[in-house]
Amino acid sequence: MKRIRFWGTRGSLPVALTASGVRDKVIRALRAASGRTFASDAELHAFVEGLGMPVSGSYGGHTSCVEIETGGSEYVLCDLGTGVRPFGQKAMARHGPASPQTYHVFMSHVHWDHIMGFPFFTPAYIAGNRIRIYGGHAELEAAFRRQQSAPCFPVDFDALGADIEFVHLDPGGQYDIAGMQVRLMLQRHSGDSYGYRFEAGGKTVIYTTDSEHKLEDPAETASYVDFFRDADVVIFDAMFSLSDAISVKADWGHSSNIVGVELCQLAGARQLCLFHHEPIHGDDAIDRVLAETRRYEEITRSGNPLLVNAAYDGLEIEL
Amino acid sequence: MEFSSQRLADVVVAVPVGQIDHPNAGRLEQALAPILDTADLPMTGLVLDFSRVEYISSMGLRVLLMAAKQLRARNARIAVAALQPVVAEIFGIARFNHVLEVFPDVRAALGQLSKNALAAYDAPAR
Numbered sequence: 001m002k003r004i005r006f007w008g009t010r011g012s013l014p015v016a017l018t019a020s021g022v023r024d025k026v027i028r029a030l031r032a033a034s035g036r037t038f039a040s041d042a043e044l045h046a047f048v049e050g051l052g053m054p055v056s057g058s059y060g061g062h063t064s065c066v067e068i069e070t071g072g073s074e075y076v077l078c079d080l081g082t083g084v085r086p087f088g089q090k091a092m093a094r095h096g097p098a099s100p101q102t103y104h105v106f107m108s109h110v111h112w113d114h115i116m117g118f119p120f121f122t123p124a125y126i127a128g129n130r131i132r133i134y135g136g137h138a139e140l141e142a143a144f145r146r147q148q149s150a151p152c153f154p155v156d157f158d159a160l161g162a163d164i165e166f167v168h169l170d171p172g173g174q175y176d177i178a179g180m181q182v183r184l185m186l187q188r189h190s191g192d193s194y195g196y197r198f199e200a201g202g203k204t205v206i207y208t209t210d211s212e213h214k215l216e217d218p219a220e221t222a223s224y225v226d227f228f229r230d231a232d233v234v235i236f237d238a239m240f241s242l243s244d245a246i247s248v249k250a251d252w253g254h255s256s257n258i259v260g261v262e263l264c265q266l267a268g269a270r271q272l273c274l275f276h277h278e279p280i281h282g283d284d285a286i287d288r289v290l291a292e293t294r295r296y297e298e299i300t301r302s303g304n305p306l307l308v309n310a311a312y313d314g315l316e317i318e319l
Numbered sequence: 320m321e322f323s324s325q326r327l328a329d330v331v332v333a334v335p336v337g338q339i340d341h342p343n344a345g346r347l348e349q350a351l352a353p354i355l356d357t358a359d360l361p362m363t364g365l366v367l368d369f370s371r372v373e374y375i376s377s378m379g380l381r382v383l384l385m386a387a388k389q390l391r392a393r394n395a396r397i398a399v400a401a402l403q404p405v406v407a408e409i410f411g412i413a414r415f416n417h418v419l420e421v422f423p424d425v426r427a428a429l430g431q432l433s434k435n436a437l438a439a440y441d442a443p444a445r
Contacts, residue, residue, distance in 0.1 A: 215377055241413060241414035242377055244414065246380075247418055262376065296409065299405055299408065
């Protein structure tokens with residue numbers, strides 16, 4: 001595996017940056033630049049880079065879609081949230097309609113925000129493309145067909161031109177797919193969800209979203225620690241604060257930044273990537289959560305440092 | 320983890336000592352159980368004196384939240400007092416300062432929970 005590329009990182013619902021949000025960023029940038037001059041574009045770019053994500057960028061608003069670049073010719077994705085639309089556009093721009101490709105997609109579950117991008121995934125409409133959708137849910141195919149049934153969508157699933165196959169995977173099994181060893185784990189979420197462990201070329205990536213952790217169950221904690229063991233990157237559902245996750249939002253099926261740090265530390269993972277951001281959080285709020293998570297990691301560190309990032313649409317992590 | 324407690328009028332002041340990490344969270348839960356289960360004694364609240372707590376993990380925070388639920392079901396309050404700076408940071412990161420009452424010291428907590436308990440705390444015998 002070469003790198004991870006994030007196309008959609010938002011939980012539950014897509015989020016759009018508004019005009020007032022853009023204006024606020026421009027004002028903050030101008031205020032920061034007050035009185036300064038820039039001798040070159042490079043100097044200007046460096047200045048903008050230093051402004052930080054809430055001013056110079058955005059964590060983005062597409063729902064879950066993560067690409068794992070394996071180094072092979074076939075594409076690998078996790079989930080088909082709205083982030084798969086720009087992914088599909090990029091793939092089409094790269095290959096054109098006359099060059100069939102293979103897409104492997106690993107589904108955490110079939111809640112709306114994780115499948116809603118698929119009707120807008122252009123390669124699905126083009127004959128010759130192969131799409132393999134893997135998951136642990138018995139109703140995987142039914143969910144995709146249902147969202148493209150009238151009156152919800154104008155194009156029926158059967159009208160898609162690509163060769164689409166749904167492949168059931170069992171937790172506990174080990175699979176060889178797209179040059180990777182793949183394992184999945186049943187997670188606690190309404191209607192169940194599955195986390196994935198991908199291993200190839202000495203690298204390990206964990207994709208674990210829409211997963212609630214019950215702290216009172218040591219056996220459950222131990223099974224996650226085992227699943228995350230020595231991972232290079234853990235992409236982790238950190239939608240809620242710990243207090244929300246175990247009080248007012250208990251049983252909503254999501255986790256927190258604090259539990260993410262603790263599990264990764266216990267597992268000896270190298271990097272934690274906060275994912276499935278709360279849709280009511282703006283860029284400042286996510287940035288604050290990231291800073292606090294890094295601080296928590298620092299407070300609790302007993303061995304090697306755990307690198308902590310917050311995923312954003314467009315983020316690439318080299319493996 | 321060490322633990323002691325004393326009753327001041329209608330409030331129990333509990334003093335855990337050390338690190339409330341994953342292994343110790345269960346010990347804290349066990350130590351609090353007799354206090355929380357004493358339904359026959361009138362109890363306005365529980366004050367956790369955290370002045371000697373060096374660290375608390377998510378498991379430890381969960382124990383506090385469970386205790387708060389039990390006490391609220393009895394119309395009693397829970398307060399945490401005298402957080403060390405690192406523990407105060409953890410409370411903030413976990414947003415526990417939004418769900419538990421936090422006070423700078425035990426006296427301030429007692430002042431909010433019970434006049435009788437505060438009077439007992441301030442009594443000359445101390």
